[in-house]
Amino acid sequence: MLNNRSRSDTAVYIHTGNGEKCYAMNKQPTVPETFPIYLSSAYIMDSVETIDAICEGKEDGYGYFRVGNPNADATSEILAAADGAENGLVFASGMAAITTAIQTFVKPGDHIIASPIIYGEAFYFLKYELKRWGVETTFVDFNKEDVKNYIRPNTTLIYGETIANPSMSVPDIQYLADTAHENSAKLFIDNTFATPVIAKPLKFGADLVIYSATKYLGGHDDLVGGAVTGPADLVDKIRFMLGLYGSNLGATESWLLSRSLRTLPLRVRKMSENGLALAKYLEAHPKVEKVYYPGLSSSPSKELADQQFEGNGYGGMLSVNFRGGQEMIDKLIRNLKLIRFVPTLAGVGTTLTYPARASHRDLNKDELAAIGITMGQIRLSSGLEEADDLISDFDQALDNL
Numbered sequence: 001m002l003n004n005r006s007r008s009d010t011a012v013y014i015h016t017g018n019g020e021k022c023y024a025m026n027k028q029p030t031v032p033e034t035f036p037i038y039l040s041s042a043y044i045m046d047s048v049e050t051i052d053a054i055c056e057g058k059e060d061g062y063g064y065f066r067v068g069n070p071n072a073d074a075t076s077e078i079l080a081a082a083d084g085a086e087n088g089l090v091f092a093s094g095m096a097a098i099t100t101a102i103q104t105f106v107k108p109g110d111h112i113i114a115s116p117i118i119y120g121e122a123f124y125f126l127k128y129e130l131k132r133w134g135v136e137t138t139f140v141d142f143n144k145e146d147v148k149n150y151i152r153p154n155t156t157l158i159y160g161e162t163i164a165n166p167s168m169s170v171p172d173i174q175y176l177a178d179t180a181h182e183n184s185a186k187l188f189i190d191n192t193f194a195t196p197v198i199a200k201p202l203k204f205g206a207d208l209v210i211y212s213a214t215k216y217l218g219g220h221d222d223l224v225g226g227a228v229t230g231p232a233d234l235v236d237k238i239r240f241m242l243g244l245y246g247s248n249l250g251a252t253e254s255w256l257l258s259r260s261l262r263t264l265p266l267r268v269r270k271m272s273e274n275g276l277a278l279a280k281y282l283e284a285h286p287k288v289e290k291v292y293y294p295g296l297s298s299s300p301s302k303e304l305a306d307q308q309f310e311g312n313g314y315g316g317m318l319s320v321n322f323r324g325g326q327e328m329i330d331k332l333i334r335n336l337k338l339i340r341f342v343p344t345l346a347g348v349g350t351t352l353t354y355p356a357r358a359s360h361r362d363l364n365k366d367e368l369a370a371i372g373i374t375m376g377q378i379r380l381s382s383g384l385e386e387a388d389d390l391i392s393d394f395d396q397a398l399d400n401l
């Protein structure tokens with residue numbers, strides 16, 4: 001039975017102790033329509049020659065899961081294609097992608113310029129954790145100040161987000177990339193809020209695109225993951241660090257992510273339509289002070305969004321400042337029936353979060369004020385419902401405040 005074995009077959013040996021020995025062979029007679037989940041931490045090597053060929057990249061194949069596996073590769077390839085990138089990698093979380101990618105390219109004595117309007121833990125990582133390793137970060141609001149004025153001879157990285165949270169401001173990616181490259185620095189862009197459907201930062205000169213796959217890419221609130229896409233030489237350097245730090249994504253999560261990517265364009269377009277409908281409705285509501293959404297004509301970011309976005313809308317994320325404080329927001333959350341308070345974003349259902357007490361709760365009062373977070377502010381993530389149902393829910397909740 002074992003004589004016919006080839007490397008693509010799986011054999012399971014069980015010796016139950018009563019003299020029975022069993023080999024279960026798994027030959028695949030036809031090709032499955034959906035890519036299977038490969039829950040195998042390692043791969044069989046026919047010979048020493050085989051392991052040499054695989055490790056030296058002369059032959060395709062896998063050895064040990066952490067440094068490479070079929071589900072992670074299949075998923076990375078889909079995402080890289082969507083971004084127009086040569087290559088990609090998936091990670092255990094968005095923070096694993098951010099920290100691994102940054103640590104691959106900075107060393108003690110380096111200087112980073114980052115927007116202060118970035119994901120709370122990315123901010124914390126740059127400001128406190130990297131400082132422990134001798135890397136200093138200057139925070140510069142890309143929409144208010146000229147990043148050129150902050151470049152130093154040791155600046156190696158500029159870091160920002162395509163759509164910054166909670167102001168939903170859009171930076172001039174080409175300008176940031178040109179400034180970085182004139183100084184032999186790199187530009188990393190967190191494209192989580194935009195996804196490749198809304199924007200492709202590599203087109204505008206970004207060196208690397210980073211994602212929390214937990215959000216739109218996964219899109220169903222059932223997985224935590226991260227990703228990077230970019231040119232093969234940069235991605236290969238990060239791949240080595242991913243293996244070293246062990247920040248790889250599991251097979252099941254990789255598979256879930258590849259499943260979700262198949263519907264990404266449909267989901268993001270619908271969420272963008274709902275985002276715009278909610279933004280327009282809320283902007284006109286008397287209990288609302290201000291709405292931040294790059295698709296509104298009142299948004300200072302609309303022009304840059306129109307220049308850089310793909311024409312599939314402006315995304316599903318908006319921030320809303322109400323005429324009230326924490327007490328009013330608490331009442332609003334209790335009144336809403338369809339829209340729930342969930343401290344994440346980009347699932348199929350419309351959700352809201354309260355940045356001052358959720359994503360940005362580690363920031364002090366001054367830091368909150370500097371990036372425009374108030375106690376009367378919620379952040380909305382529009383889902384796949386009908387826009388009319390969402391607007392009715394807000395209508396009843398706001399009427400009963």
Ligand SMILES: *Cc1c(COP(=O)(O)O)cnc(C)c1O
Nearest residue numbers: 093094095119190192212214225
């Ligand atoms: C959620 C998020 C992250 C962090 O991702 P995790 O998957 O939670 O680690 C990074 N950047 C942005 C913009 C996010 O929304």
